[in-house]
Amino acid sequence: MADADEDAVRGTTVEATQIEVDLSDETQDFRLLNHLNFLTDTSSSSLPRRGEKDFEPNPTEFQADVLSASRQAMHNALAHPRLHNPKNQVIAIYAPEGPPPPPPVPPGQDPGKTSGRGASVSPDACVYVPSPKGQYFKNMGQADRKGVIWLLPEEALYLLERGSLDIRWPTSITGGTVEEGSEEEELSIPMSLQAAYACFIGRGGLTLERFTVFSSLKRIGYAISRAPGWDDSSSVEDSADEDSRNAYTQPVTRGAGLAGILGSIFNWINDPKSTSSTAAGPVIGYGIHRNYSDIYKKLAQIPWHDPTTLPTRNPLSTKPPYRVILHVFKPSTFIKKSALPPPDFRIAVINTREATTIPTLPELSALLESTPLDPPKGEKMDRQMYLRLRHGYRNVILAVVDQGVTSFLRVADVAFGRERLYESVGGSLGPKKAGNFRKKKR
Amino acid sequence: MESTPTLPIPISYVSGRYLLFSIDAVTYLRREHNICGVLIGTLPQIPQQNVFLGLPLELMPEEARVLVDKGVACIVDEAKAHDGMRSLLEEDRRQYLRDLESQGQLATRILADRKDQLREQSLKEIDEKKAKGLAAKAAKAAQAAADAQIAASSAPASTEKDESSSIFAAEDEMSSLSRTTGTSTPAPQQTMGITPTTSYPPLPHPVSSSGQYLPKPKVPLSYPLFAHLHSRGYFLSPGLRFGCQYVAYPGDPLRFHSHFVVVSAEWDQEMDLMDIVNGGRLGTGVKKGFLLGGPQKRRDEVESEADRIETVRTFSIEWAGM
16 A cells, blocks of 8 residues: 555665774664574674664654564564573682681791782682683683682673673572582572672672673683772872872973073073074074984974883872773783783773763873883884884773773874984885874774 | 563662663663663673673663653662572572573473474485485585584584484485484483573562662753653664764664764853864764754752753754865
């Protein structure tokens, strides 16, 4: 009946063919999930192409059907249960009190040496795995003396959420008759996803934003550890650090500087006929100049910021949330849990509802100073100036979480003053790409 | 799917954030109240990607507030509610564990059935290949494929695998029927463990049990504009990633592109002209309108936020000649 009309309305579909779209930027059509036969073959499941969307709602049944199919697909995908095959089920137990305190150090023994295996269980850990098996404990959890693995709340929640861990309520909470050891496990109640969120978020400094960033990186394969700055309340009272923070208001710059310029003006006042006077003669002074480099060097009047001369400050002397709280390792980095290598990325997590403005220069600089110097290295960087500029001398990643939507930004401290263009005349400058000071990472 | 959950829907308040865990509530609010939220959890069936995410659903305080004001939802302190685990009755606990076990058995059966189907299918494929007169070499490859498929279905298949390979070794005269009957005697399987999504049950439904809810969510100054657009049928999502406060969709974002990038302002707030130019250029550049709006009354001029919502005016700015 209304076929002609419907076709006409359907024709208004906007064809948006964009290249390089980040799939996670947009709400995806869950119908695409149906095409993924993930139950049989999880290894080769590539992500589907994004679906076509309509411009605006119209009263056609066709559109209503498509929408309802999309919603049904979404419903089905979200309703998928978390099942544990008895063959590879890993059971963990929630310990609301945290790990038992380490036994007191026997007198006469060096407190640093008693550690051995497992003295390093974090007091924030709250879930233990009596018989750990499987791949997940390679870069998560800390073993105590008895070989029991303790998980931090974010690790436990992540594993439970992906359906890889079966966390149980301790019988001390749910009560119940503990019948003959082995029966105990049968009677303990599995923790629901909801219960896990209720118990783990807010525990030991774990905010929902931090967990969102943690799990989104974890899902795509990175290994993550807490950085020393995790605890917001920890700070450095050291007076030396206070001094350096105050000193910060005077940015370290190189070049002639204001004093240099003033100095030359004073010189001119004192001795207006001096050949080195700037006001009465050429900036570079009289005389014979045989070399452009020397001339340019003398022309360099504008002070510039040199990140390599900055003192590295204690990560704890920064102000939350502009503070590194997560250390991230690429999947290719070899991880030994007891001796972590230097991280590949340092991440600060920012909640947009609590920090509504962009960070101030002091906040950002303090954050950058708390990261180690990471100058551009490698053959490619040596050749291409713009790569060097983009890489910078210190860098940090800001994970900005807006109500569950995360954006990652890489902030680098760039030394434009170190790149002397006049010295590289004739040399290759690399492809002329924009050397952005701040670039969006994804 | 067209079911309506018990109203009001409890919104979990966890450490200062508003979350939904019940899939029925999520679908219902999306369908009937244009509330999308943001999915933040891992999908257990495809855990190694960030494109499709699962429960829980994070709600903006604005979304939670709209729902509470409508009387559709209430805010429940989830940490407190879970203290109820301490006072669980022994009988309820046993009953709950029995329920979980039967669910687990059901899941085990379903998975076993599906596995059998896959087996039959692959065996059929092998037969077809053989019917085409392929050489023994090809049959071997197919057998490898079948084995791989069985292994991939992550079932306790070691004994069956032996069976199937012996069948294949026993040569191709056997009919497909005898093969399927040969494998249709599954070893007694253990029950699947289940991690439930919500805690109700075993906990009693929070709405019926206590009736004590947390106060209405605190909302930012932009709330009147949010509520205004929501009342006009728009679906709103957090928009910082797109350079605005909210992204407004004309319908469900599952099916429609957004039309507006939304920024809220107070009525007498001074604005930098550059912000308007930036917003206009940004919006037009991505084929959307730049929507600027806000209530005409300040918070100190009215009794409640609801009065501000009625005074909202909106303006759309488009960059012409681009």
